[in-house]
Amino acid sequence: MSEETLRADRVSKQIGHRRILHEVNLVVGRGERVALLGPNGAGKSTLLRICATLLKPTSGQVFIGGEPAAEKPALRARLGVLVEHTLFYMSLSGRENLLLYARLYGVPDARRWVDGLLDRMGLALFAGEPVRTYSRGMRQRLAIARTLVHSPDLLLLDEPYTALDQEGSARLNEVLTGLGPEGRSLLLVTHELEPGGAPLPVDRAVLLEGGRLVDEVTAGSLDGDPAQVGRWYRERVRPGLGRG
Numbered sequence: 683m684s685e686e687t688l689r690a691d692r693v694s695k696q697i698g699h700r701r702i703l704h705e706v707n708l709v710v711g712r713g714e715r716v717a718l719l720g721p722n723g724a725g726k727s728t729l730l731r732i733c734a735t736l737l738k739p740t741s742g743q744v745f746i747g748g749e750p751a752a753e754k755p756a757l758r759a760r761l762g763v764l765v766e767h768t769l770f771y772m773s774l775s776g777r778e779n780l781l782l783y784a785r786l787y788g789v790p791d792a793r794r795w796v797d798g799l800l801d802r803m804g805l806a807l808f809a810g811e812p813v814r815t816y817s818r819g820m821r822q823r824l825a826i827a828r829t830l831v832h833s834p835d836l837l838l839l840d841e842p843y844t845a846l847d848q849e850g851s852a853r854l855n856e857v858l859t860g861l862g863p864e865g866r867s868l869l870l871v872t873h874e875l876e877p878g879g880a881p882l883p884v885d886r887a888v889l890l891e892g893g894r895l896v897d898e899v900t901a902g903s904l905d906g907d908p909a910q911v912g913r914w915y916r917e918r919v920r921p922g923l924g925r926g
């Protein structure tokens with residue numbers, strides 16, 4: 683794996699007559715966690731989907747671990763992706779759903795590993811229950827666990843805190859905090875600036891507006907206080923008013 687886990691190189695996206703992304707350059711280093719922030723409609727989900735190889739850019743390229751993603755579909759296995767509406771087999775249990783995924787990726791000692799993930803997301807008690815009985819927050823916890831099943835090098839999470847309660851958010855924060863030391867990387871789209879009342883667990887935040895990356899900040903540059911990422915963002919963007 684190169685030191686650059688993800689590189690978006692002059693990525694543009696046009697849908698119909700609309701330019702949604704304008705020559706976006708973004709690098710996520712190995713073990714680095716980056717928040718992709720911006721107002722509604724800025725193009726965050728579109729950029730994340732392109733980085734996740736779910737959507738093709740109109741121009742520009744995405745590199746995963748230094749390799750061009752468009753030419754190597756196998757790189758997909760290095761990614762853990764959460765976008766809206768994860769699909770599960772509703773009549774199967776949470777555990778069975780994750781085990782299917784684990785077998786697909788040839789995860790060793792799958793049962794133990796999957797049970798560990800369910801436990802980390804606070805789903806141990808419901809592991810054997812069919813997913814159709816899960817609440818929205820429980821499904822979101824399961825969807826997060828699923829992104830981790832194959833120990834991906836890069837997590838791409840779009841609004842993962844949606845529907846999570848305080849405890850679920852804290853569990854996710856813990857998972858994301860553990861990524862850096864394991865050399866795993868994160869691209870996180872969120873409107874939640876203090877999830878579960880805690881600072882965003884990222885090393886850097888970038889601001890996307892009108893399809894352009896317009897600013898960035900490292901958590902370390904803000905007096906070493908990651909809680910300041912939220913303040914940094916709020917000072918730049920006032921909801922509904924665009925750039926402040």
Ligand SMILES: Nc1ncnc2c1ncn2[C@@H]1O[C@H](COP(=O)(O)OP(=O)(O)OP(=O)(O)O)[C@@H](O)[C@H]1O
Nearest residue numbers: 697700702720721722723724725726727728729873
């Ligand atoms: N398939 C599509 N067809 C037409 N327009 C689209 C399509 N997908 C996205 N868009 C438009 O692209 C722009 C960016 O959308 P995107 O979902 O990437 O924004 P976002 O920053 O994630 O917004 P939000 O914070 O509201 O989730 C929006 O104006 C949206 O309407």
